[in-house]
Amino acid sequence: MASKVMAVERVLHMNGGVGETSYANNSLIQRKVLMRVRPILEESIKKMYCTNASTCLKVADLGCSSGPNAFLVASNVIDIVNETSRRLKIETPTFQFFLNDLFGNDFNSIFQSLPEFYYTLKQDTTCLINAMPGTFYGTLFPSNSIHFFHSSYSLHWLSQVPDLLSKEAKLSDDDKGNIYVTSTSPPSYAKQFKEDFTLFLRSRSRELVPGGGMLLAFIGRYDTSQNITAAGLFRMILNDMVLENLIEETKLEHFNVPVYVATADEVKEIIKEEGSFSVERLESIETSWDGSSLDDKGYESFKDDNERGKFVARYLRAVFEPLLKAHFGEGIVEEVFLRFQNKVVQLLPKLVYPTLVISLTKIA
Numbered sequence: 460m461a462s463k464v465m466a467v468e469r470v471l472h473m474n475g476g477v478g479e480t481s482y483a484n485n486s487l488i489q490r491k492v493l494m495r496v497r498p499i500l501e502e503s504i505k506k507m508y509c510t511n512a513s514t515c516l517k518v519a520d521l522g523c524s525s526g527p528n529a530f531l532v533a534s535n536v537i538d539i540v541n542e543t544s545r546r547l548k549i550e551t552p553t554f555q556f557f558l559n560d561l562f563g564n565d566f567n568s569i570f571q572s573l574p575e576f577y578y579t580l581k582q583d584t585t586c587l588i589n590a591m592p593g594t595f596y597g598t599l600f601p602s603n604s605i606h607f608f609h610s611s612y613s614l615h616w617l618s619q620v621p622d623l624l625s626k627e628a629k630l631s632d633d634d635k636g637n638i639y640v641t642s643t644s645p646p647s648y649a650k651q652f653k654e655d656f657t658l659f660l661r662s663r664s665r666e667l668v669p670g671g672g673m674l675l676a677f678i679g680r681y682d683t684s685q686n687i688t689a690a691g692l693f694r695m696i697l698n699d700m701v702l703e704n705l706i707e708e709t710k711l712e713h714f715n716v717p718v719y720v721a722t723a724d725e726v727k728e729i730i731k732e733e734g735s736f737s738v739e740r741l742e743s744i745e746t747s748w749d750g751s752s753l754d755d756k757g758y759e760s761f762k763d764d765n766e767r768g769k770f771v772a773r774y775l776r777a778v779f780e781p782l783l784k785a786h787f788g789e790g791i792v793e794e795v796f797l798r799f800q801n802k803v804v805q806l807l808p809k810l811v812y813p814t815l816v817i818s819l820t821k822i823a
């Protein structure tokens with residue numbers, strides 16, 4: 460068991476650096492979500508800060524990755540707190556931010572951009588950025604030490620691939636080319652999500668100060684319709700490549716993406732059962748794979764569906780390339796993402812999913 464956990468922790472990371480295929484240059488979708496969630500962030504931060512005005516506010520962003528989004532959260536929080544302090548006529552606090560991600564994350568790029576970020580801050584703002592590498596499924600901080608946790612687009616990643624050797628979890632032949640996630644998808648994924656999310660909540664509730672808050676946004680699924688996921692689309696493409704003898708079948712059989720997309724009800728139920736948090740808000744934000752051509756400061760505009768397909772394939776490459784490379788080798792990567800782009804163009808109108816946004820307060 461322990462060795463499998465270690466494997467996901469070691470292999471999972473987004474494409475580092477600042478090159479063409481990097482996460483830093485291909486995270487506009489996630490940026491747009493951060494912008495859309497900002498009013499809820501504002502509400503949660505204000506609620507937490509009005510009961511916990513401290514001289515040093517400690518905030519952690521869990522699953523920060525690298526690139527501009529890692530700093531966007533910090534600057535949003537700073538703006539909201541400074542504004543609230545002015546309104547309450549209290550001194551603005553010192554901010555201590557902890558940027559967390561797995562060990563393979565490109566923390567070096569973050570450190571290199573720090574001077575630029577510090578430069579953007581107003582002179583009267585003191586902000587200290589720290590890195591905290593490690594899995595958020597477990598202890599990351601001392602008890603009662605953090606005021607606010609934020610996590611965006613990270614909690615659909617599981618701590619490990621569930622035990623697919625068990626009979627119930629094995630993919631049937633029909634499933635191999637299936638792009639949909641349905642209620643009949645392997646139940647061990649739902650079980651793993653429940654275990655992971657429960658551990659996440661328990662760990663955060665220990666680490667938060669009384670009255671501390673948390674804002675989580677991650678990919679979910681609708682409970683009525685069939686949902687197409689990136690992992691499902693990869694499986695279909697890879698299955699085609701097996702049929703064309705471009706990939707060995709046994710390689711595909713052992714390729715499992717450690718991602719689970721939960722329904723809002725599943726998430727609500729787990730939070731209730733775990734018992735440490737009250738839910739202030741739980742919303743589903745409909746999100747299209749192409750960010751419905753973005754803007755609202757998500758930028759980019761596309762001339763046609765081919766461009767949209769290219770855009771989607773590029774940002775999903777920044778997320779999934781390391782996993783695919785580690786399992787199948789570098790040779791197949793270009794071909795997989797070319798096919799991925801074409802599939803996206805065909806399926807575009809169906810490619811929507813809910814982003815689950817949850818605002819929580821620790822029950823004292």
Ligand SMILES: C[S@@+](CC[C@H](N)C(=O)[O-])C[C@H]1O[C@@H](n2cnc3c(N)ncnc32)[C@H](O)[C@@H]1O
Pocket residue numbers: 471472473486489490493521522523524525528529559560561564593594595596610611612613616617618778
């Ligand atoms: C798609 S990125 C999101 C990055 C950023 N929050 C954003 O909104 O752009 C997801 C990140 O979650 C991280 N992640 C996944 N599982 C994790 C875990 N168990 N502990 C810490 N980070 C994790 C991944 O390494 C990845 O960098």
